[in-house]
Amino acid sequence: GGIITQTPKFLIGQEGQKLTLKCQQNFNHDTMYWYRQDSGKGLRLIYYSITENDLQKGDLSEGYDASREKKSSFSLTVTSAQKNEMAVFLCASSLDAEQFFGPGTRLTVL
Amino acid sequence: QQKVQQSPESLTVSEGAMASLNCTFSDRSSDNFRWYRQHSGKGLEVLVSIFSDGEKEEGSFTAHLNRASLHVFLHIREPQPSDSALYLCAVSMVSNYNVLYFGSGTKLTVEP
Numbered sequence: 436g437g438i439i440t441q442t443p444k445f446l447i448g449q450e451g452q453k454l455t456l457k458c459q460q461n462f463n464h465d466t467m468y469w470y471r472q473d474s475g476k477g478l479r480l481i482y483y484s485i486t487e488n489d490l491q492k493g494d495l496s497e498g499y500d501a502s503r504e505k506k507s508s509f510s511l512t513v514t515s516a517q518k519n520e521m522a523v524f525l526c527a528s529s530l531d532a533e534q535f536f537g538p539g540t541r542l543t544v545l
Numbered sequence: 546q547q548k549v550q551q552s553p554e555s556l557t558v559s560e561g562a563m564a565s566l567n568c569t570f571s572d573r574s575s576d577n578f579r580w581y582r583q584h585s586g587k588g589l590e591v592l593v594s595i596f597s598d599g600e601k602e603e604g605s606f607t608a609h610l611n612r613a614s615l616h617v618f619l620h621i622r623e624p625q626p627s628d629s630a631l632y633l634c635a636v637s638m639v640s641n642y643n644v645l646y647f648g649s650g651t652k653l654t655v656e657p
Contacts, residue, residue: 466642466643468644468645470645476649476650477647477649478633478645478647479647480646483642483644491642493644525589531639531643532594532596532639534643
């Protein structure tokens with residue numbers, strides 16, 4: 436079996452700050468995803484990547500950048516943190532139809 | 546653009562009474578449907594995945610897919626208080642790299 440690791444688990448930033456979230460997977464999956472979940476709501480797609488160095492925007496990409504420099508890692512940058520971005524950010528990977536999720540990074544903006 | 550909607554927004558049932566949750570989607574080409582459960586502050590737990598019209602049962606959870614009417618239902622048989630959680634419907638297409646489109650969820654409360 437494999438595992439998805441997200442760091443940090445908790446991230447506290449100041450409004451306007453640039454913040455980076457990291458995700459690693461050892462499944463050797465081609466496709467990786469970043470989703471955002473607001474409290475008590477469903478997940479929304481920010482970015483996904485179908486292979487190394489590929490980036491595809493999701494519905495929520497404005498205000499975020501992503502990077503896929505290696506097959507095993509996918510990072511997400513909040514370019515300028517806003518108070519209404521307090522949420523949990525979930526990374527996932529997939530080979531076929533099944534997606535595997537990481538434990539999440541909880542972002543708090545002060 | 547795929548739209549996924551869930552109803553009701555919240556549902557309260559008594560322990561042992563059937564709970565029925567509804568999910569509608571907009572793209573009839575969708576080929577993969579999942580129901581997830583999320584307890585407060587916890588991660589996503591896959592309950593049942595369904596790929597073709599009809600029913601699929603996993604323990605006390607039964608998903609029913611009707612692609613023609615753009616509906617996928619989840620029925621929970623004899624729910625317990627421990628089943629109180631947020632239930633999320635997710636829809637995807639292999640042709641779209643299995644990107645998951647989620648509904649906004651149904652908050653289920655099971656009263657003893």
